[in-house]
Amino acid sequence: MEKKGIILALWSYLLFTISDAGSKLLEGQVDPFEAAFMAGLMGTVAIPFVRKPHESYINVFGFSHFFIWLVRAVSVALCTFLCVVAFTKLSMPEAMALLFLLPLFVNIIALVFLNEKVSLSKWIALIIGFIGTLVVLRPESRPFGIGHLAAIGGAFCTGTSWAVFRATDKKKGGLVTKPSRLSLYGAGVIGPIIIDGILMLPHWTIPTPIQWVYLSIYGFLAAAGQLLMMIAAEYAEANTIALPQYSQMIWTVIFSYVIFHQPIDNIAFLGIGIILLSGYLTWRSGRSLVKAPLPPIAHQIQKTLEASE
Structure with a gap:
């Protein structure tokens, strides 16, 4: 069962990376808000597969946990837009290296706002990952631009x-009980549809046929990756499916060479190796904290949250 979860997770991360490549293939020809809106719209096709039997579709709008739903909706809408900009402006390895700062941000936010303790071993792993990111980017020799921001x-x-969803996992002092996975997934598609949809209106253009192809790669494969990840979470522990995420760095290097003809130099390879080491150490630091499998209805985000502990 665990092996099946790992295999599904690997496929999921491959789909996510191909989706990122699809956004980069747009080369800035489509407004980032429009691309983010399209991704949300295409993601709605997965809603029937996310919904539990007899669950109302109204849960897509998260009315029972509206604050949590709203935080995710706004965060995903902004993140989707920002990631499109990042992959358009930067090489894939540079963008991915910066996006792998995510565990550092999660733990800092949890430390400051949730009063969580972070172990020394985890801090060491996170700092190593940050160093790896600096090695890839080499800020002393390259201009820092909008793509990096x-x-x-x-x-x-x-x-x-x-970090907000981590607060819902606390048995004592949590914000609310866990939202349903349909609510969490719904926020991830409704947020971009509404927020990015409004912001794209001044710059809306009808995509060309080839742009529709790239948008479809970006939107539909991201949704497929989410589905596979949720299925993987049913078969394996959080930390078990966390480590395969770093396979994205490997796929990113391959796509950078093959699709975008952007070679990686030895220093960047060194930085990527350091980031992979950081991921392994973070995974090891969290293994002892996993005490029991999550309920079958656990969502991918809840699974990934605990993977960083």
Whole structure:
């Protein structure tokens, strides 16, 4: 069962990386708000597969946990837009390296706002990951631009969303009980549809046929990745499916070479290796904290949250 969860997680992360490549293939020809809106719209096709039997579709709007739903909706809308900008402006390895600052943001937010304790071993792993990101980017020799800010903002917005959901997992002092997975998934598609949809209106253009292809790769594969990840979470523990996420760095390097003809130098390879080491150490630091499997209805975000502990 665990092996099946790992395999599904690996496929999920591959789909996520292909989706990111689809956004980069747009090369800024489509307004980022429009691309984010399209991703949300295409993501609605997965809603029937996320819904539990006899669950009302009204849960897509999260009325029973509206504050949590709203935080996720706004965070995902901003993150989706910012990630499109990041992958458009930067090489895939640079953008991905910055997005892997997510665990650092999650733990800092949890420490400051949720009063959670972070172990020394985890801090060491997170700092190693930060060093790896600096090695990839080499800020002393490369200009820091809008793409870098967008990637950091995307990681922070996602970290904010995840930290709020971590608060719902606390047995004592939690904000609310856990929202349903349909509510959580719904926020991730409704947020971009409404927020990015409004912001795209001044710059709306009809995509060309090839742009529709790239938008479909971006939107539909992201939704498929979410579905596979939720299924993987049914078969394996949080920490078990966390480590395969770092396979995205490997796929990113391959796509950078093959699709975008952007070679990676030895220093960048070193930085990526450091980031992978950080991921392994973070995974090891969290293994002892996993005491029992989550309920079958647990959502991907809840699973990934506990993976960083």
